[in-house]
Amino acid sequence: MRADEDTAREGTARAGAARDRRRIAIGAGGAVVLLAALDAYVVTTVLVPVVKDLGIPINRLERVTPVLTGFLLGYVAAMPLLGQLSDRFGRRPLLQACLVLFAAGSVVTALAHGVPLLTTGRVVQGVAGGALLPVTMALAGDLWDERQRPVVLGAVGAAQELGSVLGPLYGAGIAAALDWRAIFWINVPLVAVAVVAVQFAVPGRRREGPRPGVDVVGGVLLAAGLALLVAAVYNPEPEESALPPWGGPLLAAGALVLAGFVVWEIKARTRLLDLAEVRRGPLLATLGVSLLSGAALMVTLVDVVLVAQTLLGKDPVDGALMLTRFLVALPVAAVAGGLAARRVGERWPMAAGMAIAAGGYLLIAAWPADLAGASYGPLPRMDVDLVVTGLGLGLVIAPVSSAVLGFVPAARHGVASAAVVVARMMGMLLGISALSAWGFYRFHALTADLKPPLPFLMTKAEFAARLKVYNAAVQDALRAEYQEIFWITAGMCALGAVLSLAVATRRVS
Known part of the structure; x- marks a missing residue:
């Protein structure tokens, strides 16, 4: 009897130690995800200081677009290969190698004095950051069973979205206190700490079984x-x-x-994503939802801040604070989406989230000229609309990841996780590129006939009156441009809600 009790006690102790190791490992992975996420979103609120430092006119913001798209392009381009490499060689070495490369890209970015070198540094950061989230998601797939996995993935997604919450504030705060370049210098010691944490926390062994190829x-x-x-x-x-x-x-x-x-x-x-024995329709629908939610997210990160700075006259810090209404809701809803997916499956949380987000963007598109004074009873309208939109997009994060991991065998979790994030980042990349091109074109078209008054041959009072009329016309053009962009974004989310209905998780042993 005593021997049985001792054996049971030892088994319980081993199980507890295994749980602790899993939590430490996913905690380290979540920390590096947060680090990459901070830098993914940090530039959105410091664009104005960056363009001033680089000598770019404030009315030619389109010239700095490659700085935004460069990070996303590197992220998307490298991620599938890095996901496959993590399946082949293990999670730990990929995480550490990418952290070192991330630090190198940060140094290049901090030293840049022109758009080409700044874009190069951001591309290198993006390539390195492209492994951190999918490899951590795959690590969750390695260490947790299918029932518990959605909650863990929701927590990892929350770490990613926490970076989107803190990134704009983090960047604006450091830029205001020090300089925008300090944002990237700080990455070097943070990466050193992260490399050590990964070494001791993340399992070094590769999954058992044949090694998958690399495409x-x-x-x-x-x-x-x-x-x-x-x-x-x-x-x-x-x-x-x-x-x-x-x-x-x-x-x-x-x-x-x-x-x-x-x-x-x-x-x-050998393929980036092997679809053998996988129902392609539901899988592609899930990746389509991820793509559309990514496009909507990036439009919000950029355009809400621009609304704050161009229409409401806020500085970068105040613009970042305005955006937090949306961003704080994302990680909260990411965890809620994971819990919901565990109970009712992935389809309905995804569909509900995209439908809620579509409604939120329609509300944002209808913002009045006097936004600061608009409200729903005692609640400021701006705050409510941004929170609703953030909750909608946040609900989608965990169900999308969980559904895709359920479609493929465990040996391909790394590349499957990469596919989810690739789709999302492709949406962010192509969404911000296409909608920015459309937005800049529409703004110039709406203001083509506007001529700024010149303070010659008129009194100061007349000049002031004409300048007021001109500025009001420019504000109307900006408002029309933003309205059209948010209408398009609402349509993308509605399409995502429809695609979600085609998702039915098919578990693979």
């Missing part, structure tokens, strides 16, 4: 196709047309390369 050709084709599409919609002269002169040819080339990527993935023996 280098597929990764290069995907990266090249996306790069061509992003270059096609980057327009340094938006007052002339929505697309640059090279836009049409590059769009065609990008579509052709991506078509080649699809053909390669069908015929290749």
Whole structure:
């Protein structure tokens, strides 16, 4: 009897130690996810100080667009290959290698004195950051069973969204207290601490079983196709047309390369995402939801801050504080979405979240000119609309990840997790590129007939009156531009709600 009790006690102790190791491992993974997320969103609120430091006119913000898209492009381009490499060689070495590369990119960014070098540094950061979230998600898939996994993935998603909450405030605060370059210098000691934490917390062994291959050709084709599409919609002269002169040819080339990527993935023996024995319809619908939610997220991060600074006259810190209404709701809803997915499955939380987000964007598109004074009874309208939108997008995070991991065997969790984040970041990348091009073009079209008054041959009073009329017309043009962008975003979320109905989780042992 005593021997049985001792054995049971030892078994309980071992199980408890295993649980503790799992929690420490996912905690370390969540910390590096947070680090990458901070830098993914930090630039959105310091664009004005950056363009001033680089000598770019404040009315030519389109010239700094590559700084935003460069990080996202590196993130998306590298992520599938890095997910496959983590399946092949293990989670720990990939996390550590990418953290070191992330620090190198931070140093390049901090030293940059022009848009090309600044963009290069951000691309390197994006490439390195492209592994941190999917590898941590795959680690959750390795260490937790299918029933508990949605909650853990919701927590990892919450860490990612916490970065989106803190990133804009973090960047604006450091830029105000020190300098925008200090944001990236601080990454170096943070990465050193993270490398040590990963070494001691994350399991070093690779999953048992045959080593999956690595699809280098597929990764290069995907990266090249996306790069061509992003270059096609980057327009340094938006007052002339929505697309640059090279836009049409590059769009065609990008579509052709991506078509080649699809053909390669069908015929290749080793693929970025092996769809053998997977129901492709529900999987592609889930990735479509991830893409559309990513596009909506990035539009919000950029355009809400621009609304604050251009229409409401707020500084970068106040603009970041305004955005927190939306951002604080994201991690809260990410955890709630994980809990809901565990109880009712992934389909309904995804559909509800995208539908709620669509309604939120319609409310934002209808913001009145006197936004500061608008309210729903005792509640400020701006706060309510942003919280509703954030809750909607947050609900989608965990169910999307959980559904995709349920479609594929455990040996492919790394690349499956990467596929979720790739789809989301592709949405962020293409969404901000296309909608920014459209927005800048629409603004220049709406203001083409406006001529600023000149203080010659008129009295000061007359000049002041004409300047007031001119500024009001510019504000109306900005408001119309933002309204159209948020209408389009609401439509994307409604499409995501419809796609969610096609998702039915198929578990694979």
